Amino acid sequence: MHAFGLEEAGHYEAAEEAGLAALDANPDDVWAVHAVVHTHEMRGEVAEGLGSMLERQDDWGDGNLFTTHNWWHLALYALEAGDTSRALAVYDDHIHNDQAAGVPIEMLDASALLWRLLLDGTDDGGRFQSLATSWAAKSGPEPWYVFNDVHAVMAYVGAARFDDARETIDRLQRSAAGATGTNGFMATKVGIPVAEALLAFGQGRYDEAVAGLAPIRRDFHRFGGSHAQRDALKRTLIEASIRAGDKDMARALSAERLSARPRSTCNWLQRARALRASGDDAGAAAAEAHSAEHRSQFAIALAR
Ligand SMILES: [Fe+2]
Numbered sequence: 001m002h003a004f005g006l007e008e009a010g011h012y013e014a015a016e017e018a019g020l021a022a023l024d025a026n027p028d029d030v031w032a033v034h035a036v037v038h039t040h041e042m043r044g045e046v047a048e049g050l051g052s053m054l055e056r057q058d059d060w061g062d063g064n065l066f067t068t069h070n071w072w073h074l075a076l077y078a079l080e081a082g083d084t085s086r087a088l089a090v091y092d093d094h095i096h097n098d099q100a101a102g103v104p105i106e107m108l109d110a111s112a113l114l115w116r117l118l119l120d121g122t123d124d125g126g127r128f129q130s131l132a133t134s135w136a137a138k139s140g141p142e143p144w145y146v147f148n149d150v151h152a153v154m155a156y157v158g159a160a161r162f163d164d165a166r167e168t169i170d171r172l173q174r175s176a177a178g179a180t181g182t183n184g185f186m187a188t189k190v191g192i193p194v195a196e197a198l199l200a201f202g203q204g205r206y207d208e209a210v211a212g213l214a215p216i217r218r219d220f221h222r223f224g225g226s227h228a229q230r231d232a233l234k235r236t237l238i239e240a241s242i243r244a245g246d247k248d249m250a251r252a253l254s255a256e257r258l259s260a261r262p263r264s265t266c267n268w269l270q271r272a273r274a275l276r277a278s279g280d281d282a283g284a285a286a287a288e289a290h291s292a293e294h295r296s297q298f299a300i301a302l303a304r
Contacts, residue, residue, distance in 0.1 A: 003035035012039045028059040030066040037073045041228050044263035046080045047301035072109035080265050081298035102134045108151035115154045115232050119239045128158035143175045146191035147224040153195040157202035169195045190223035206244035213237040238270055242277050250274035265291040
């Protein structure tokens with residue numbers, strides 16, 4: 001817990017040290033595995049992160065409450081390494097399939113992974129449809145913890161079930177109106193505007209997605225989850241600004257992301273799209289070359 005707190009506060013080296021100390025004492029402490037994984041994720045250290053996960057797979061890979069989430073982290077590394085097939089295989093085997101329990105804490109990881117594919121224009125092979133059906137089976141008259149509702153909206157939008165997305169947002173709005181509790185606050189300040197922006201993105205209203213996300217981009221943390229989980233929202237904002245033709249916004253945000261994680265291949269590819277959209281073909285080609293260079297190193301780590 002200490003390691004994860006340090007990580008979310010940005011103290012990555014101290015977090016890794018605390019997490020490894022916990023693992024020395026208790027190698028199958030899946031929370032400690034997870035905290036160390038986050039320190040690598042946030043530093044863009046794909047080879048190190050993959051190495052630490054694969055090396056310890058017997059300690060976290062099945063039979064615990066955190067199995068699905070840690071596999072999700074491994075799938076994120078696979079995406080960074082450019083191996084979409086591997087990420088999808090992890091999705092099918094460990095994150096969501098016909099035998100999945102259908103609990104929100106696992107389905108939200110499924111939504112978050114597929115949403116990244118959607119942003120990159122990758123075919124999900126019908127997985128969004130199946131996931132949306134699973135979310136719908138759990139839906140009732142009351143909303144959940146708002147972080148879950150937003151991930152349900154992701155699945156509905158990805159499956160083009162826009163009416164279900166709308167209904168989920170309306171339910172959140174009804175529930176949050178006049179609410180004084182934490183969930184109501186998180187829904188009003190972040191969850192509802194984010195869900196509206198996701199729906200706008202899915203329907204091609206990219207300027208509305210930008211208008212909804214840009215003013216609250218420094219408040220995403222208020223509705224829970226981790227930096228790694230909320231990263232999907234930051235990517236959505238950049239992608240929406242590219243598609244809306246908001247060139248200055250796209251360039252500024254993609255540069256900001258790279259300054260935080262200069263080895264992220266996904267960030268370099270998004271930077272390339274932002275530069276190409278603003279007519280800088282040479283800059284875009286250089287950004288793509290950076291991505292390819294890092295990916296070739298990460299692919300070696302993934303193959304081990
Ligand atoms: Fe995590």
